[in-house]
Amino acid sequence: MASLYRGRDRVQLHLGMLPGLLVYVLFGIIPSVATAVISLTNYSGIPGLPVNFVGFQNYVQAFVLDSTGLLGSIRDTLVFAVSVTVIQNALALALAWLFTKRYPGRAIFRSLVFMPAALGVTVIGLTWALIFNPSGGPAANLLAVWGGNSAFFGSDTWAMPLVIFVQIWANLGFTTIVYLAGMNTVPGELYEAAKMDGASGWRTFRSVTFPMIAASTTVNVLLAAVGSLNTYDLIYVLTDGLYHTNTLGMYMFNTAFEGSSNLGLAATINMVEFVITFVVALTLQKFLRRREEVLG
């Protein structure tokens, strides 16, 4: 960069970056560092009340006294994140592949898939809560036709799969569009060559399309993984973290705002969430980037 921009250009560059940098520092760096610091205190959020340094007391509380909650929450988070990342990407890839074909109603189908991206989390949550209301909701009525019944979001068995389903439904459109954009950049000659070589549809997808959209895969997998590791809003609306859906984000929220007044403990849970997200994101990024280089 230094070699490209000199003198006034360099000043302009730095000035142009200033507002964005300020936003990043104010709303990204400072809160992150503050969270780490708060996790070592007994901060309660009460104006005027002294904040004391308590060392690793909150970590002891989280990992020893509250181990039932924390370990259960880590398990729920991993189940949720892995399921969402894998299923969402597999479905989006299949849909994007379908959207590259020409058939009647394709535009409508594409709009329907993308539609949930325009809806707010609360609207999505309440809509699905109504659909899966065991007392007269459409899903319960449908299940009753076959003599079945379920508590759905109030069931230990079904709450997590349903929350995963709703999360995927809400984000599938965006992921599909990213894959579709990637597929549209694959040169047509490659498909023609594959066709001349007699490659089947699956073989063409596996050996041409999929390697060529490696960058889209990286973006989608990372976004889905990081996004799902931090999810709490949808879960808050659907289950409030009950029935084995208590992800770390939800657990932190409940610790901070329901029952406990120890924001230091909530910050500690946030730090655990941060470390997991950081490790997963770095590992995935390293793996996916290497894959891009190999395939590229």
Next chain:
Amino acid sequence: MKHTARLAGISAIAITLTGGLVATIPAQAASSNNVVNLITWVNPPAVAVLKQINAEFEKANPGYSVNYQTTADVTGGYATAQQTAVQGGTADVMGIFPFQPLPYNMTQNSLSPTQLWAVHNVFAPLSGQPWVKQFNPSIMANAAYKGKDYGLVSGVYQDGVFYNKTIFAKYHLTPPSTYNGLIHIAEVLSAHHVVPFFDGLQNVGPLYLQFITYPLLQDLWLPKVGDVNSALWSGKTKWTDPAFIKVMQREKTVMRYLEPNFTGVPWQAMPGSFADGKAAMLLDGSWDLASVVQANPHVQMGYFPFPGSNKASVNQSLLQPDLTFVVLNNSPHKAAAMKWMAFFASPKIYAQYVDATGISPSRISGSYNSVASRTLGKWFGNGVSLAKIFPQLPGSGSYYIQPKNWWELQLEMYQGKYTPQKVAQMYQSGWDQLGK
């Protein structure tokens, strides 16, 4: 020249954006001193009547206005709004649940956020306001600390059993006065494929098992130990007490007669479903009565206290103090907030609130005519205070002793994961750790 103009342009944009950002952060909207920012959670009848009261306040006090904000429920969303109000001064009058009784060993970890605010001067004292002495001191004590009143407790709701008189008449049933009588009614109704009890746990969680747990605690444990809260904190009793194990056993039995899949039924659907005749009895608080009648004005509804024991005389109605208004000490419009409180407390306005919500009044005198007063009859405003029967659980500590998690074990007991004895042992084990 071209370069200089471009540099100047970019600089101007950068400075404007940066300056704008910096200026925005500490900025607080300039506001008049005559605005009252009020926040509460949503209880539909209460919200509707508060809007009406606010309009009357504005009419009676020209130049004053009320900015009323609500959140969908009393859990996470409202807790966040409260934290913001306490830290950022975004509300002048805030709705809370009363904070008494306080735990015996008051530490930051053992106090709930509301309790912590109460003992650290976040709320402005109301003692000395002329209207305070017109309210029942025993009810106002639920929001008092060290001799000072900090909240206007708007009244008490009643937990109990609301029954459909038409269904009861059809099967020749009368309100029971004992636990065995209650189970007999549930058996008769089940035999006729009628759902005996309705309760919805979706989104509010097993906390709504309280309509079974609280009366059982009151009828079985309270007579034995006196004040459950004091007895537990002082070590006079333990969670492993046979009376508490019996509470868990009976709770499990009653849960078997709830509507199918009750854990997934939204709590908001309770009044409407009962009004529709989906169950013969609704386990609920009297705050939902207005919604029941709104859903079906023709429903014939009666009330009896949940009979937890087989000794009819100890089965009492349960009183829960509810929405309590506090003025925040960091309120930028404290005088206007106090004016609103005085207006709310005035006889005519307060009566509007009582009649619309069905709450049992905390004002010493007044005449009221609500759905609740008619339905509850002799029980209206009479019963045992929740403060005596349920211990103050610590905000943090052993997992299952925390308020939100305490209820989870009971659901797991119902699902067969733990026996009532095991649940009692797990509570006691967590309780023992508090003292360490």
